[in-house]
Amino acid sequence: MHFFSDTYTVWLREMTRYVRTRSRIxxxxxxxxxxxxxxxxxxxxxxxxxxLGTNYVNFLAPGIVCMTVLFTSIFSGMSVVxxxxxxxxxxxLVAPVSRTSxxxxxxxxxxTTGIIQGTIILGLSTLxxxxxTSGLPIGVSILLALVTLFLIGMxxxxxxxxIASRIESMEGFQMISNFLVLPIFFLSGAxxxxxxxxxxxxxxxxxxxxxxxxxxxRYVVTGVNQFPIMTDLGVMLGFFIVMMLIGAIxxxxxx
Amino acid sequence: MKAIISKDLxxxxxxxKAVKGINLEIDEGELFGxxxxxxxxxxxxISMLCTILKPTSGSAKVWxxxxxxxxxxxxxxxxxxxxxxxxxxxxxGRENLDFHARLFQVPKADRSERINEMLDLVELKDKxxxxxxxxxxxxxRRLEIARGLLHEPKVLFLDEPTLGLDPQTRRHxxxxxxxxxxxxxxxxxxxxxxxxxxxxxxxxxxxIDHGTIVAQETPTELKHSxxxxxxxxxxxxxxxxxxxxxxxxxxxxxxxQVDDSIRLSVDKGETAIPLLMELARQEGVxxxxxxxxxxxLEDVFIKYTGREMRPGEVSDLERMKAMAKRF
Numbered sequence: 202m203h204f205f206s207d208t209y210t211v212w213l214r215e216m217t218r219y220v221r222t223r224s225r226i227x228x229x230x231x232x233x234x235x236x237x238x239x240x241x242x243x244x245x246x247x248x249x250x251x252x253l254g255t256n257y258v259n260f261l262a263p264g265i266v267c268m269t270v271l272f273t274s275i276f277s278g279m280s281v282v283x284x285x286x287x288x289x290x291x292x293x294l295v296a297p298v299s300r301t302s303x304x305x306x307x308x309x310x311x312x313t314t315g316i317i318q319g320t321i322i323l324g325l326s327t328l329x330x331x332x333x334t335s336g337l338p339i340g341v342s343i344l345l346a347l348v349t350l351f352l353i354g355m356x357x358x359x360x361x362x363x364i365a366s367r368i369e370s371m372e373g374f375q376m377i378s379n380f381l382v383l384p385i386f387f388l389s390g391a392x393x394x395x396x397x398x399x400x401x402x403x404x405x406x407x408x409x410x411x412x413x414x415x416x417x418x419r420y421v422v423t424g425v426n427q428f429p430i431m432t433d434l435g436v437m438l439g440f441f442i443v444m445m446l447i448g449a450i451x452x453x454x455x456x
Numbered sequence: 457m458k459a460i461i462s463k464d465l466x467x468x469x470x471x472x473k474a475v476k477g478i479n480l481e482i483d484e485g486e487l488f489g490x491x492x493x494x495x496x497x498x499x500x501x502i503s504m505l506c507t508i509l510k511p512t513s514g515s516a517k518v519w520x521x522x523x524x525x526x527x528x529x530x531x532x533x534x535x536x537x538x539x540x541x542x543x544x545x546x547x548x549g550r551e552n553l554d555f556h557a558r559l560f561q562v563p564k565a566d567r568s569e570r571i572n573e574m575l576d577l578v579e580l581k582d583k584x585x586x587x588x589x590x591x592x593x594x595x596x597r598r599l600e601i602a603r604g605l606l607h608e609p610k611v612l613f614l615d616e617p618t619l620g621l622d623p624q625t626r627r628h629x630x631x632x633x634x635x636x637x638x639x640x641x642x643x644x645x646x647x648x649x650x651x652x653x654x655x656x657x658x659x660x661x662x663x664i665d666h667g668t669i670v671a672q673e674t675p676t677e678l679k680h681s682x683x684x685x686x687x688x689x690x691x692x693x694x695x696x697x698x699x700x701x702x703x704x705x706x707x708x709x710x711x712x713q714v715d716d717s718i719r720l721s722v723d724k725g726e727t728a729i730p731l732l733m734e735l736a737r738q739e740g741v742x743x744x745x746x747x748x749x750x751x752x753l754e755d756v757f758i759k760y761t762g763r764e765m766r767p768g769e770v771s772d773l774e775r776m777k778a779m780a781k782r783f
Contacts, residue, residue: 203561210558218546221587288542292603295506296559297531456509 207302208309211293215277215310219317226318229273233322237265238329240392250394254425255334262326263418264391267353269322270315271389271411274354275382277311278361278448282371290455300453304362308445311361312354319350335424345430346421352437353414359444366451389415395427410440457520459484459611459643460505464514467500474500476667477514482645482660484610487637489658490647491753497667498647499539502615505645506536519610532560535609537600539616539647543588549575549599550584553606560607574602578632594625601632605642612636614646618653626653633657651753663757670760675753682751682759683709685725689746690717691736698741702732714758721751721759 219226237258245257253260284290293303323346327333335342364377388402389411398406406412417433420426426433460482467475475497482488490498503509505518507527516523519533543552553571562570575581578598588596597617604612617633618626634657636642648654654661655675662672671678691698699718703711707728709721722728725748736743758764 207559210555213558214544214547214551214555217551218544221546287545288538288540289544291508291538291540292542292556293559295508295531295536296556297528297561298559 204299204302207296207298208306211303211306212310212313215307216313219310219314229318230269230321230325232272233265233269234325236268237261237322237326241329244392251397253394255423258326258329259331259334259423260394260419261392262323262331263422264389264415265326266319266323266350267389267411267415267418268386268391270319270350270354270414271357271386272382273315273318274311274357275361276378277314278307278358278363279365279374279377281307281362281365281452282368282374285365285369285455286371294455301449304359304445304449304452307362308355308358308448311358312351315354315358316347316350331422333422335421337421337424342421346418348434349414349417349421349437352434352441353411356410356437356440356444359441359446359448362448363444363451366448366455385409385411388412390427391415410436413437413440457484458482458517459486460516460518460645462501462505462514462516465501465504465511465516466513467497467504467509468512474667475504478664478667478669480516480662480669482643484643485637485641487633487644487657487659488646489654489661490645490664491649491651491654491661491757492647492664493649496649496664498649498664499615500667501664502536502613502645502647506534506613507531532607533610534613535604535607535611536613537597537604537615537617539619541596541600543596543599543603545589546587548585548587549580549591552588552599553603556603557606562607570606574606577605578602594621594628597621597625597629598632601629605636609642611643611645614644616647616649618648618650630657651757655753661753663753663760665757665761671756678753678756679751682755683721684723684751685721685728685748686751686755687720687722687725687728687732687746687748688714688717689720689732690744691741692744693741694718698736698739701735701739705731705735707731710759712758712762714762714764719755719758721755725749 241258241261250257281290284293333342388405388409390406395403395406395412413428413433413436416426416428417430417437420430458481460480462478462480465475465478466473478501490501492498500509504511505516505523507523507530510524518530521529521533523530544555547555550571553574554567557567557571572581575584578601580595580599580602583591583595588599591599614633618629621629630653633644633646637644646657658675660672660674661678662669664670673681694716699711699713702708702718702720707723709723712719729746729748733743754764
């Protein structure tokens with residue numbers, strides 16, 4: 202069965218491309234750091250939120266880590282559009298490999314880069330004073346963080362692939378990022394607690410898979426969260442499975 | 457064995473029929489050309505044979521495998537060089553080849569040797585570890601050919617292999633193609649809208665226009681079917697009477713009105729021209745220009761389709777597009 206070696210090959214390409222584009226790595230870290238530092242200290246020094254259970258920078262850091270994974274993974278999935286545009290997709294599609302292994306390799310690649318980026322942000326956040334206050338054993342923290350970032354990473358790469366399989370050109374890119382990615386991020390509870398929101402907004406937060414990822418990451422860092430951790434994990438697992446399936450089905454339809 | 461057999465292959469895109477029933481039989485070891493203007497259905501035909509597009513109807517076998525039933529076996533048997541660039545610019549030449557070798561299951565033990573061999577063949581060894589971004593158009597084309605050959609395909613498809621390349625690089629690529637066919641015995645199917653390319657390279661040529669094959673023979677036989685020489689003349693006033701007078705003459709094999717000129721296929725051009733001029737004088741028409749040449753595939757194309765292919769006009773636009781994509 203060469204399914205897994207094909208998956209590995211596609212993953213390897215994603216990783217080679219990631220390592221190759223150092224300038225992009227730096228610039229894609231700059232944005233979350235700006236959010237973390239400026240919002241963290243700017244908002245945190247002037248406003249008091251009820252029910253934070255921790256200071257604002259600590260509250261914000263897990264959300265910014267999830268944002269990093271969201272952006273990295275969804276755009277990694279959408280890079281299928283670039284492959285289409287630059288012709289490389291044909292090279293992939295004409296190879297004697299299953300389309301599912303390509304989707305899986307691409308997803309693992311995007312998720313790996315997402316996790317690396319997210320971990321770097323988390324590491325850097327400790328330099329500006331973010332503290333781990335959850336009191337969870339270190340092993341449990343690492344495992345839970347990895348599972349969380351893996352599930353949301355895979356889910357959003359799947360979503361990116363699904364979108365890329367349907368749009369023809371790079372023009373759709375800007376629209377998707379304005380009308381989909383940013384709302385997902387803003388409505389994830391990364392910036393503010395989600396327990397005192399107006400009803401319509403609560404609904405939007407509740408159907409946003411990233412909200413559960415942020416909640417789970419926040420549990421790892423601060424020990425305070427909104428939903429039961431099993432709910433977080435269950436929703437993320439479901440999101441991961443559904444998005445992988447949709448991504449694979451739509452990708453197979455590309456002609 | 458037949459390398460490729462297709463029966464009534466049809467492809468419809470919504471209401472547009474791009475390919476209207478193509479029948480091909482290509483022998484093992486042949487260098488076969490699909491010649492036609494842009495939009496004739498060449499790439500669509502190739503795409504169906506390569507399993508990228510599903511035929512609307514009809515069937516095709518490549519190396520004995522059905523393109524719809526056994527696509528994976530077809531893909532293993534073929535190599536393709538696409539019309540548009542299809543390399544990953546962020547990877548080096550070697551990395552592009554390595555990716556391909558892995559997906560085509562070249563055994564790990566042979567992989568790097570095979571890659572080196574191919575890099576040697578296309579003379580890119582010293583550029584192997586350079587990012588493809590820094591390659592010239594010709595180098596990219598050569599790397600794509602190397603990639604197409606990496607997994608030792610039985611059948612190689614080349615879709616407009618020299619589109620957008622300068623004459624020197626074109627020659628170079630022709631040499632590779634001939635070498636592959638002669639020495640490595642690879643069956644090659646190429647599409648082109650350059651008459652000279654088809655004439656120079658191909659054992660057999662199928663002329664394709666509006667999705668159908670209008671003629672299929674060796675280039676020599678195709679040209680022979682035209683007759684001896686081609687005389688093209690413009691006359692004033694051109695009221696259509698002159699061509700009727702010319703047609704029944706015993707040395708004229710065929711006469712055709714093509715745009716502003718009359719195109720005659722004659723037995724012996726050098727003796728025909730004085731006779732034609734004499735006739736023109738008798739009829740009271742003037743002959744501003746007359747040319748004589750041996751028939752080319754261009755003339756064959758005109759014979760079967762009644763119009764010129766105008767590779768110049770089309771290729772300039774196409775060349776610009778191809779260049780824009782390539783650089």
